[in-house]
Amino acid sequence: MWELAKDRRFMHLIPQFVWTGISLAYYSGLLVLMMQQAIGGDDKQYQFKMSMLAMVMLGVGEVTGCFFIGLIVDRFGSKTAILCNIVLITLMMSSTIAFIIIFEFNWIVWLMCFLWGFTDSAVNTNTQEMIGFEFDNNCEPFSVANIFQNIGNFSFQIIISFLKTPTHYLYFSIFVFVFAVVSCGITYFFPFRELKSSKLGNPHSFYSIVVEEPSLA
Numbered sequence: 001m002w003e004l005a006k007d008r009r010f011m012h013l014i015p016q017f018v019w020t021g022i023s024l025a026y027y028s029g030l031l032v033l034m035m036q037q038a039i040g041g042d043d044k045q046y047q048f049k050m051s052m053l054a055m056v057m058l059g060v061g062e063v064t065g066c067f068f069i070g071l072i073v074d075r076f077g078s079k080t081a082i083l084c085n086i087v088l089i090t091l092m093m094s095s096t097i098a099f100i101i102i103f104e105f106n107w108i109v110w111l112m113c114f115l116w117g118f119t120d121s122a123v124n125t126n127t128q129e130m131i132g133f134e135f136d137n138n139c140e141p142f143s144v145a146n147i148f149q150n151i152g153n154f155s156f157q158i159i160i161s162f163l164k165t166p167t168h169y170l171y172f173s174i175f176v177f178v179f180a181v182v183s184c185g186i187t188y189f190f191p192f193r194e195l196k197s198s199k200l201g202n203p204h205s206f207y208s209i210v211v212e213e214p215s216l217a
Contacts, residue, residue, distance in 0.1 A: 004140050012190040013130060015183030017145045020124055021152025022176060027058060027116045029160045034169055039105045050105065054113045061117025069122035073129055081126050082188045086181055088119040093177035100170045123184065134192065 004010055035054055036047040065088075072081045092115040099108045131141045163172055 004144055009191055010135075010141070010144070012187055013127070013145070014148055015179075016123070016127055016187050017148035018152035019180050019183040020120075020127060021149040021154075022156045022179065023116075023120045023123070024149070025153045025156040025160060026176060027113075027120065029157050030163065030169070030172075031055070031058075031113065031116065034100065034103075034166075035105060035109055037166075038099070038103050038109070054105075054109050057110050057113040058117035061114040061119070062121040063117075065118035065121030066125040068118070069125050070129075073126065078126070078130060078190075078192050079188060081122075082184060085119070085123050085126060085184050088115070088122055089177070089180045089184060091115055092119040093173060093180070096173050097170065097177070100166055100173060103166050130187070130190065130192075134190075 032048075032051045032055065035051040036044075039047045039050055041047070069081055069084065072084050092112070095108055095112040095115055099112050102108065127145070128142075131145055132138055135141045159172070163169055
């Protein structure tokens with residue numbers, strides 16, 4: 001696995017593996033905390049209830065995001081899907097930063113939670129698609145991907161535990177935004193097999209199954 005992690009082709013994907021872990025740490029460890037603080041008051045039960053209700057939209061986004069990015073990959077290819085991921089990350093973090101600046105529990109909260117789920121699902125699906133189709137052996141790539149994802153999740157859960165004020169949330173979110181765009185942008189330069197296949201004159205997509213008629217001879 002260490003040899004695979006040092007492979008030039010595989011190294012294009014490592015920052016995105018880390019980002020998927022950071023995304024998990026952010027929405028599981030920080031979103032609910034921020035929403036509870038934005039609601040304010042002394043009723044902790046009400047804060048928790050409304051925050052969990054808003055997180056339902058994250059689940060809706062998780063379900064729909066994978067279908068969206070799968071359609072993009074099938075029709076337009078992986079490079080277009082990567083650009084879509086960057087646009088989704090921009091929309092997601094813009095809504096998050098807007099919420100932190102306003103810091104009120106309003107309609108932006110529902111949009112923010114949906115975009116977090118939608119984007120997280122899209123990026124993870126696109127990442128797993130690249131791991132599954134672009135390497136001959138699936139076991140090692142998925143293993144290394146999980147290692148880097150867990151490193152990102154573990155490290156940023158620790159960082160999140162030290163964040164206390166909206167100012168901290170804002171600076172942290174800006175850093176996460178920049179890291180996410182850069183890590184997903186690097187995968188745009190990944191040498192996809194589907195592109196090599198098209199350059200060789202193969203009319204079939206790398207992901208399609210070619211069924212030939214049996215010869216009568």
